[in-house]
């Protein structure tokens with residue numbers, strides 16, 4: 001497993017576009033931009049990030 005994969009699992013970066021956050025979430029998340037591009041059905045499968053992007 002690569003570093004990016006670990007960072008995604010830890011919620012250190014967005015699981016779709018890999019932008020990094022100021023703090024780790026502890027679970028996989030997507031950033032605001034990716035989240036706002038999703039429709040209602042897709043949003044059920046993803047957690048929106050709580051921390052700001054770097």
Ligand SMILES: [Zn+2]
Nearest residue numbers: 014017031034
């Ligand atoms: Zn993203």
